Amino acid sequence: MSASPLPALPAAPRPPASALYDLSALIAQGDAGDAIFNVALSALAEAVPYDLATIWRLDGEELRVLAAAGPLDGPKIRRMRLPLGEHPLLRATLLAGAPKAMLEHDHQSPEGDPFDGVLDLPHGHACMVVPLRAQDRPLGLITLDRSTCQAYPTPAVQLAGTIGQLISLALVLAEQGRLLDRYRHQLKEHNRLLSAQLGDAEAAIRRLEVAESARMRALCETARQVAQADVPVLISGETGTGKEVLAQAIHGWSPRVDGPFVSLNCAAIPMSLVESELFGHVKGAFSGADRDRQGRFRTADRGTLFLDEVAELPLEAQAKLLRVLQERALEPVGSDRTVQVDVRVLAASHVNLEAAVTAGRFREDLYWRLAVFPLRLPPLRERPEDIATIVDGLLRALERRGQRGPWTLHPDSLDALQAEAWPGNVRQLVNTIERATILCPIGAILPHHLGLSAAPPRDRPPAPVAPTQAPLAEGPVPTLAEHERRYLQAALDRAGGRIYGPGGAAQLAGLAPSTLQSRMERLGMRRGRDAATEPTA
Secondary structure: OOOOOOOEOOOOOOOOHHHHHHHHHHHHHOOOOHHHHHHHHHHHHHHOOOOEEEEEEEEOOEEEEEEEEOOOOOHHHHOOEEEHHHOHHHHHHHHHOOOEEOOHHHHOOHHHOOOEOOEOOOOOOEEEEEEEEEOOEEEEEEEEEEOOOOEOOHHHHHHHHHHHHHHHHHHHHHHHHHHHHHHHHHHHHHHHHHHHHHHHHHHHHHHHHOOOOHHHHHHHHHHHHHHHOOOOEEEEOOOOOOHHHHHHHHHHHOOOOOOOEEEEEOOOOOHHHHHHHHHOEOOOOOOOOOOOEOOHHHHOOOEEEEEEOHHHOOHHHHHHHHHHHHHOEEOOEOOOOOEEOOEEEEEEEOOOHHHHHHOOOOOHHHHHHHOOEEEEOOOHHHOHHHHHHHHHHHHHHHHHHOOOOOEEEOHHHHHHHHHOOOOOHHHHHHHHHHHHHHHOOOEEEOHHHHOOOOOOOOOOOOOOOOOOOOOOOOOOOOOHHHHHHHHHHHHHHHOOOOOOOOOOHHHHHOOOHHHHHHHHHHOOEEEOOOOOEEEOO
8 A cells, every 4th residue: 555645734935035135145255155054044944844954965975964954953963974875765866856855655764764863753754855966966965854744845845946056056156166266276386386496497507507527518418418308317426416406407408397396305205105205195095194195296297206316215116106107197095096197207316226226126127217318427526627616606695695705715725625525525515615604704715714624735636436337428428319229228138139028128118019119220220030139330
């Protein structure tokens, strides 16, 4: 036997025009906040009698109370959460998009009453559900409940649906306002960072271009060439030689100069946070992840990411880094969603990465992917003729920054600086000069201001130091094509001449076998049957 419909409540009065006017005015403001929902509930109260009116916001697969009013309202109501999976009737009404007055048979199922066990409402009480939607997107619900056991009449349902549309509009406008505000702050911060990065890149270029030594001039010319090619660059050099300065200059010379330059010192963050810093994470991915985080790769999208001390990356992070380099895609920690990124990677290390590969501390395939174009910064002792220029620029910068100076460098002081071994390189030189300007607030900086050991005779050569890689040869700078040919040949040699399969040259170089073969043909390299190759005559 089918359930009979509940007797209808008397037709509801139309809300006064002032209530709808106030609601429309608040919506037009776009930033009225909770006042919109309070006015909406007041308008409903004048049009549709209720003991409890609740506005629910859809948050994923859960409904959360946004506002409530009526004699039955209270703290328990405000704390309620309704999983849609446990309330199929609410889900169906939300998806259908039309307001619905509940009848007696709707209350027979425990899933039909959201307040079952929370409020002591009689069986068959008056209840209405009004879906909140915008452009076919569900936003939430309004529920109206009354202790009287009579169904809401059709005019009241229609009027509640109209007010529900206004509330839906308010929710959409509030959401868009929050997005616009966030984008405005992001754009402001992005512009600030770009302005600072542009200044850093220009300053880095100036610092390199004033070098006097033939070795640094050759390095600058090579760096200019590789800056135009969108390939990874591996910068090696002792601590303090200025690897980040060179990376900033490469970014400044590259077509990505208008994009962000983002740096990360891999040795300065805990191992447990490396992946989150690089690839980002989603809210709840781990303890303390109370919000989504972009990560350095996504921050550097369409720009350059500089990974300093890349040898310090844990092996698991190295594997994920290799995937990003090969596929230009990543997955934030705690997410299975793939995110595409367009980032050029520059890496640096003061340790010998080939030795780290041999020791098992660094992935060989990642090394070959990063070392597409290696650059070595010579230590300061190998280019003493640059010291005078560096010191002059530093003294002028200190004079502009502070209330001291000007200074000059006594010739004997320059002799002492050029004779020093400088194990800390440019960083140590900067500290030495800053300390000297404190001891000598103005005038000529003398040898005793520098705090160095007695200078050896000018004709005594500096003590030889074994470089971590072969020094940059004097004379003509190898072309980019020659560097690429050497890189591919090294991969082929390491793979024993094999191109295909695990451990093959294509895998070591991070290229598809067909791409490797086409590059070999372009560079004039020939091969036998999957054997070692050599340049054609």
